Amino acid sequence: MILLKNSEIGQVWLEYIQSVLSNGEWVFDNREEIFETTSICFTISEFDDVNGILSRHSQKKIIELYTRKMFSTEIIEELNSTYGDRFFNNIGVNQFELAVKKLKENKYAKSVFIPLVVPNDPGPRIPCLSAVQVAIRHGELVMFATFRSQNVFNSYGNFLGLKELSVRFATELNVASGPINFFVNFPHIYRSDVPRCQGIISAETTGDKT
Secondary structure, three states: OEEOOOOEHHHHHHHHHHHHHHHOEEEEOOOOEEEEOOOEEEEEOEOOOOOOHHHHHOOHHHHHHHHHHHHOOOOEOOOOEOOHHHHHOEOOEOHHHHHHHHHHHOOOOOOOEEEOOOOOOOOOOOOOEEEEEEEEEOOEEEEEEEEOOEEOOOHHHHHHHHHHHHHHHHHHHOOEEEEEEEEEOOEEEEHHHHHHHHHHHHHHHHOOOO
16 A cells, blocks of 8 residues: 655645556556556645646536536536545435534544445446545544545546535534544556656656656
């Protein structure tokens, strides 16, 4: 397991890409070859892109789609998936409301665990985000996100989408939105994205950030 050192969103994304490029190996996914490595863990506590890395290299469309994916109960056509139905109507259960209720009843609860995968999951795609746990500690909403797999190149979309979900939890509970801890199995980069990832690393490490 690899533990990333950075905690600012842009620096985390950069280190995440570099970790996969440095430690990965080629395997064949059901669509194309991917460069994949062992499990990676990290915490993001600063989401303001203070170093400007996301502003230089991210795509607004990815951020919009992945944020909408957290809340839409309808399948998002461009992604052929959504997480919103799993949070807000998972087999008839609004897990967001249930989580808020549990934390209002006991702010120190350790049982607010939100599964997004169900047995013999019907899809259309098995959620890469497998589960989310939320808790209140030191006056903050702390989130733990577990991924069965993650596309590293677009992962900043998940970072920002989950932050928006954290903010909504925090607002309902009248606490601050705190850090998000990520546990990712099988982080990978698609072959078609490898050159772009290499270009981002090169630009940020050589000083050519234009």
